[in-house]
Each structure stands twice: as C-alpha cells, then as structure tokens.
C-alpha cells in the first residue's frame with residue numbers, strides 16, 4: 153500500500169537470530185491526527201468569542217475607558233459571540249451523541265415525516281420572514297423508519313444553511329416526495345451557491361467555504377458534518393449540486409427498505 157506507516161519492533165528469536173515485527177499503524181495514526189485536529193479546532197472556535205467577551209468586560213471594568221456610543225455595540229457583539237458559543241456547544245453535543253454507541257436498530261421506530269416537516273416549517277418560518285425570504289414546503293404523505301432527532305437535525309441544518317446563504321428576498325423550497333420505490337428530501341435555494349472545488353469537502357468537520365462570510369452568519373462549519381452522520385445512520389448520503397451566484401440544491405434519498413408505505 154502507498155504511504156503506509158509501519159511500526160517496527162525487533163525481538164530476539166534465538167541466540168543469534170532476531171525477528172522483525174511490522175505493524176501497519178496507518179489508520180491508527182490517521183485517527184490520532186484527526187482527533188488532534190478536532191480538539192485544536194474546537195479550542196480555536198471557542199477562544200475567538202471568549203477573546204471578544206473578555207475585551208469588552210475589561211473595558212466595562214473601567215467605565216471611563218468606554219465611550220457611551222460603544223456600549224450599545226458592546227452589548228450587541230457580546231450577545232452575538234455568546235450565541236455563537238452556544239451554537240457550537242450544541243452542535244458538538246449533537247455530534248458526540250451520534251458518535252457514541254449505536255442506539256438500537258434503525259427499523260425500531262416509525263417517523264411521521266409529514267408531521268416532522270410541518271413542525272420544522274413553522275420553526276424556521278420566522279427566520280425566513282426576517283430575511284424576507286419565501287420558504288416553501290411540498291410534503292408527500294410518506295413515513296419512514298429511523299431516528300426522529302437525527303432526521304430533524306439533518307433537515308434543520310440544511311434549511312438553516314439555505315436561509316443563511318441566500319440573500320434577502322430569496323426563495324427556499326423543501327420537497328419530500330416519492331421517487332420510484334424510494335423517497336427523496338431536497339432543499340433548494342437561489343442563494344450564494346458554492347464553487348465546485350469546495351463541494352467534495354463540505355461535510356468535513358469545521359470546513360467552511362468562506363470563513364469571513366460565515367463568521368458574520370455565526371456558522372461553525374459543523375452543520376453539514378452532522379447531516380452526513382445522521383444520514384449515514386439511515387443508509388443514505390448527502391448529495392449536492394450548486395452553482396456560484398445561482399443557488400444550491402442539497403438532497404438525500406431514503407431507500408425502499410426504510411419506507412413504511
């Protein structure tokens with residue numbers, strides 16, 4: 153194999169002979185690196201908002217050094233930064249919950265998808281309204297087997313991305329429909345779109361296309377990795393097609409065996 157990392161040990165075999173033991177540790181090392189990167193990323197992401205908060209707190213400790221005009225901005229900034237940390241911690245919790253031991257058979261429970269989707273629609277509507285966006289849901293009467301909390305996370309992340317990365321006045325459409333023996337959920341927007349070179353990396357933890365744009369939107373880069381995980385548990389994969397300046401479509405299919413009707 154190319155670039156394999158081997159751990160080699162030399163052991164005595166007999167009086168005048170030695171034995172070489174080679175162990176392939178490629179995967180082990182790769183996992184270690186991923187874990188280190190992950191911890192470094194989390195620390196960095198938490199440090200940035202904390203630095204902002206501390207800066208303001210120090211200024212408030214000496215009110216003379218804080219011009220009154222800055223006070224309003226300070227409160228706004230502090231609020232946004234703590235919101236950012238809250239999002240990050242919430243998403244980390246969702247990820248770790250999904251990472252931990254398999255929680256029973258995926259066929260154990262039925263998920264009433266139309267009901268779930270209507271709930272998500274009414275939860276997300278105010279966000280879209282704030283941005284003067286149209287949020288349309290076309291929902292077929294199809295249920296499936298699965299884990300409701302994970303499906304909810306996946307769909308909410310896709311819809312909130314569509315809202316965040318679409319300009320004011322844009323349009324977002326969610327379709328849940330039958331395709332042959334399968335069902336398909338898609339979220340389409342006519343927003344910013346994504347350049348093709350980024351597409352293969354979107355579901356990596358902490359990957360963001362444009363970190364400046366995203367810090368304004370409070371993004372963490374964890375959303376799509378949560379979606380990927382949740383879908384893997386449902387034997388499905390996230391698909392995306394997107395064009396910069398035109399819009400994006402994210403979708404996944406649920407195989408016939410997971411459909412209840």
Ligand code: ADP
Pocket residue numbers: 309313314315317318341343344345346354355359360361362366370371372373374375376377400
């Ligand atoms: P974030 O928390 O930054 O939104 P995600 O993992 O959810 O992280 O998404 C990764 C990146 O993919 C985002 O930073 C954004 O650049 C891009 N992206 C995701 N969804 C869309 C979309 N609907 N339109 C344009 N870009 C998107």
